[in-house]
Amino acid sequence: MGTQVPIQEGLFTWPSEDPRLIGSECNQCGAVLFPAQSGCPKCASDDTKHRELGKRGSLWTWTIQGFPPKAPPYAGDLENFEPFGVGYIELPGEVKVEARLTTADKDALKIGMEMDLQFLPLYVDDDGNEVITFAFSPAQEQ
Amino acid sequence: MASEDIWILGSNMTKFGKHPDEDLVDLASEAAMAALADAGISMAEVGIMGVGSLMNASAGIGQQLQKQIGQTGIPVYNVANACATGATALRVAIMAVKAGETDVGMAVGVEKLAGAGLLGQAGRGAASDTWEPSGRFGAVGSTEGRIGTGIMPGVFAQVGMEYGHKYGGTSFELFAKISEKNHAHSTLNPLAAYQKRFTLDEIMNDVMIAYPNTRPMCSGNCDGAAAMIVVSDAKLKTLSKRQQKHAVKISASVLTTDPYQEACQVLPDVNTLTRNAAKQAYEQAGIGPEDLDLVELHDCFATAELVHYDNLMLCEEGGAADFFESGAPWRDGSMPVNVSGGLQSKGHPIGATGIANIHEVAMHLRGDAGDRQIKGAKVGMAHVIGLGSACGVHILEKSAA
Ligand SMILES: [Zn+2]
Numbered sequence: 131m132g133t134q135v136p137i138q139e140g141l142f143t144w145p146s147e148d149p150r151l152i153g154s155e156c157n158q159c160g161a162v163l164f165p166a167q168s169g170c171p172k173c174a175s176d177d178t179k180h181r182e183l184g185k186r187g188s189l190w191t192w193t194i195q196g197f198p199p200k201a202p203p204y205a206g207d208l209e210n211f212e213p214f215g216v217g218y219i220e221l222p223g224e225v226k227v228e229a230r231l232t233t234a235d236k237d238a239l240k241i242g243m244e245m246d247l248q249f250l251p252l253y254v255d256d257d258g259n260e261v262i263t264f265a266f267s268p269a270q271e272q
Numbered sequence: 273m274a275s276e277d278i279w280i281l282g283s284n285m286t287k288f289g290k291h292p293d294e295d296l297v298d299l300a301s302e303a304a305m306a307a308l309a310d311a312g313i314s315m316a317e318v319g320i321m322g323v324g325s326l327m328n329a330s331a332g333i334g335q336q337l338q339k340q341i342g343q344t345g346i347p348v349y350n351v352a353n354a355c356a357t358g359a360t361a362l363r364v365a366i367m368a369v370k371a372g373e374t375d376v377g378m379a380v381g382v383e384k385l386a387g388a389g390l391l392g393q394a395g396r397g398a399a400s401d402t403w404e405p406s407g408r409f410g411a412v413g414s415t416e417g418r419i420g421t422g423i424m425p426g427v428f429a430q431v432g433m434e435y436g437h438k439y440g441g442t443s444f445e446l447f448a449k450i451s452e453k454n455h456a457h458s459t460l461n462p463l464a465a466y467q468k469r470f471t472l473d474e475i476m477n478d479v480m481i482a483y484p485n486t487r488p489m490c491s492g493n494c495d496g497a498a499a500m501i502v503v504s505d506a507k508l509k510t511l512s513k514r515q516q517k518h519a520v521k522i523s524a525s526v527l528t529t530d531p532y533q534e535a536c537q538v539l540p541d542v543n544t545l546t547r548n549a550a551k552q553a554y555e556q557a558g559i560g561p562e563d564l565d566l567v568e569l570h571d572c573f574a575t576a577e578l579v580h581y582d583n584l585m586l587c588e589e590g591g592a593a594d595f596f597e598s599g600a601p602w603r604d605g606s607m608p609v610n611v612s613g614g615l616q617s618k619g620h621p622i623g624a625t626g627i628a629n630i631h632e633v634a635m636h637l638r639g640d641a642g643d644r645q646i647k648g649a650k651v652g653m654a655h656v657i658g659l660g661s662a663c664g665v666h667i668l669e670k671s672a673a
Pocket of ligand 1: 175
């Protein structure tokens with residue numbers, strides 16, 4: 131068994147005690163973006179800094195992906211494909227983030243519900259490493 | 273804005289569907305030659321060509337087409353703009369005529385996608401029209417794609433869910449009924465890829481692509497081409513009475529992209545740019561939504577049609593569900609929408625779509641829409657949106673002559 135690796139460097143601070151998504155904040159206008167980028171689409175400045183984002187947000191919209199996405203770029207397991215939840219999580223005062231959801235049960239998802247950041251294995255790469263991505267799950271206490 | 277009127281002098285679309293024996297250039301030639309014949313002019317009079325074929329954007333389809341229909345040495349602009357590719361090709365021709373570079377422009381859109389299934393289907397199907405950001409936002413795109421999001425059916429499903437949450441009144445069944453309408457409309461359109469009427473049960477019990485859109489609620493990949501000849505007002509005045517009577521006025525021609533919105537980098541916001549385009553188009557044309565006799569809008573998914581009722585201001589803000597339930601967008605309703613069958617049933621050969629929907633409106637204004645004619649139609653609107661995003665809105669008016 132290999133080790134665990136992130137799906138992409140620079141996307142989140144995992145592994146750590148309290149892993150967060152890494153966004154950027156514009157020093158000129160305050161716009162927050164995810165993933166981090168060097169330029170600002172809101173005011174066109176190039177003066178931005180990294181910002182670790184909040185880990186709780188609310189479900190802004192969602193669907194259930196019922197078919198295997200195009201691969202590449204899709205990296206998940208196509209042979210054992212199972213429908214999965216996808217949605218936008220509104221991180222209050224920051225930004226809306228698109229993410230996988232930990233549930234694919236349409237009755238378990240309600241727009242506006244509280245959601246928490248999670249990290250989970252997406253697939254095992256050719257070197258036997260478990261590739262970790264971020265996702266959101268319904269918060270324990272609603 | 274004081275600008276000379278631009279007119280559609282000729283227009284054509286091929287049958288949408290499977291054309292296994294014709295390649296891209298064959299299809300484009302068929303539509304282009306038929307549009308010239310419809311206009312009553314020859315290739316020698318055309319001063320510019322805008323050509324769109326999204327899946328073959330770098331193949332120089334415009335120049336290949338010239339080798340079939342006439343290499344007159346005129347400028348050719350091969351354009352690509354996602355699902356708004358056809359409308360963008362037409363905009364190029366319109367702008368050249370407006371700029372006074374020529375009096376006659378041609379726009380052609382063509383695509384071959386048959387065999388790729390419905391737009392929502394896996395693998396090949398989804399590949400044909402997936403929103404794939406790159407370059408500056410490459411990090412977003414590659415990450416999203418790898419975790420399985422940012423895909424057309426998912427995006428539009430979420431757009432519909434969000435609208436339903438914000439304003440209420442929507443349900444899986446309501447979205448399915450929108451699809452039922454468009455499939456029913458297409459039974460009158462011999463150019464549609466599918467002409468099969470589905471029952472509501474059949475639609476709701478079909479394969480779920482991305483909740484709440486099942487397979488018949490997604491647009492169908494198919495082959496097809498559409499072409500249009502546009503002329504200046506000055507040119508039209510030199511033409512025959514028959515041609516003048518036949519011409520359809522382009523009262524508004526608008527293309528927009530996303531203004532900055534929180535999170536628009538990751539979320540294709542199909543609403544804001546459509547609303548902006550509609551606003552600009554109504555202003556340009558000097559009319560309001562109440563003046564429209566029919567609308568062809570970009571129903572790439574049933575959920576998309578619902579939100580565009582609102583974005584195009586066909587209903588009160590937040591009132592799209594009530595608007596549909598009132599029966600308004602059925603062909604015998606007060607505001608017929610997608611009487612062609614729309615993308616769900618007429619089909620969606622991407623490059624052709626943005627011209628074909630304008631063609632549909634033009635045929636109704638001319639009284640040439642056959643069995644599906646909306647009687648007495650004088651003003652109509654055509655809308656397309658490509659993710660990424662680009663939105664085209666055109667308003668047409670029947671010739672006064
Ligand atoms: Zn800024």
